[in-house]
Amino acid sequence: MDINGLNLSDEDLRIIANTSQFYEALLVAMREAQALPERMSWKTVSGADYLYEWRREAGQPKSRGRRSAETEALFSRFTSERVAADERIASISARMASSLAQYRALRLPQIMELPARILRELDLRGDLGVNLIVVGTNAFAAYEIEARERFARGLDETEDFDLGWCRGASIALQPAEVRTGRLVGSPLFSALKRVDSSFRLNKARPYQAINNNGYEVELLTAPSVMKTLSASEVFSTAAIPEQEWLLLGRPLRHVVCARDGTPAPLVVPDPRWMGLHKLWLAKKPTRRADKKDKDARQGELLLSAVARKMTPAYPMDVDFVLSLPAELLDEFNAWAARNKFVPGKTGARQWW
Known part of the structure; x- marks a missing residue:
């Protein structure tokens, strides 16, 4: 099995980082907007105006009270906050859409x-x-x-x-x-x-x-x-x-x-635990037969990627190996033997 993949370029990584940045900013803006009512409007009941609000998860609108200086101010504040929130969302969404188009064109993950x-x-x-x-x-x-x-x-x-x-x-x-x-x-x-x-x-x-x-x-x-x-x-x-x-x-x-x-x-x-989990699943007696080969290949490739490209954030050192339960230790030892991998001391280089 060829364990080496295609490296992402600096331009790929820039687009990935921009996409993440825009999404996280959009998430904040969406949550701020979600804290507001979806809409507010006046409704005449028995000759008097009442302010009603509609929220995302609520089934029925809620009355905020009869028209007064207080409810007028509440409606005015909501209107300005809703406009500002919608403008933020639209602005961030436009920038994110451009980044996503580049991401998609490059066929990134x-x-x-x-x-x-x-x-x-x-x-x-x-x-x-x-x-x-x-x-x-x-x-x-x-x-x-x-x-x-x-x-x-x-x-x-x-x-x-x-x-x-x-x-x-x-x-x-x-x-x-x-x-x-x-x-x-x-x-x-x-x-x-x-x-x-x-x-x-x-x-x-x-x-x-x-x-x-x-x-x-x-x-x-x-x-x-x-x-x-x-x-x-x-x-x-x-x-x-x-x-x-x-x-x-x-x-x-x-x-x-x-x-x-x-x-x-x-x-x-954690990719280390996921990789070992996949290798273990491939041998689980009750695992669907049509999934076992994919599990084995995913586990093999992921652990190799961890060893080559994800340290020191995810070290597969002696401390990690000693933390493994018996079932996964067997899988790790078999993988290490196939790939001539020797766990190093904590903090040391582990792949050669």
């Missing part, structure tokens, strides 16, 4: 349109990296950017979308008191319905949602974070021991382009 829409919705709601991380094939676009190399070409296509529950784990991006607070409802299912109302739970696989086109989204949960699921979570997820490995180390975040030219934020597990 991409994912499909629907998972990109789901990820933007989760990010806007504050769930991405806090409650959920991307744990399947879609994660490899982020790993390619981190490695500054196209090493997974041909292995980044997928017709399903796997998300791991991470609330309460050490890798989650919020303080512990926020992570461990109890939730209401299902963050993932709510986002899915917002993106595509045809999503429904698969009765045969209650950890999976499926839409009218047969696109599957799965919620995978490690035993240690089962307790942080909402009491009203609609997905029925079984504890999957091997998901624990994907909650270790240091996750990474990158913004990529979707096939339709829209942005897609990705928060993905």
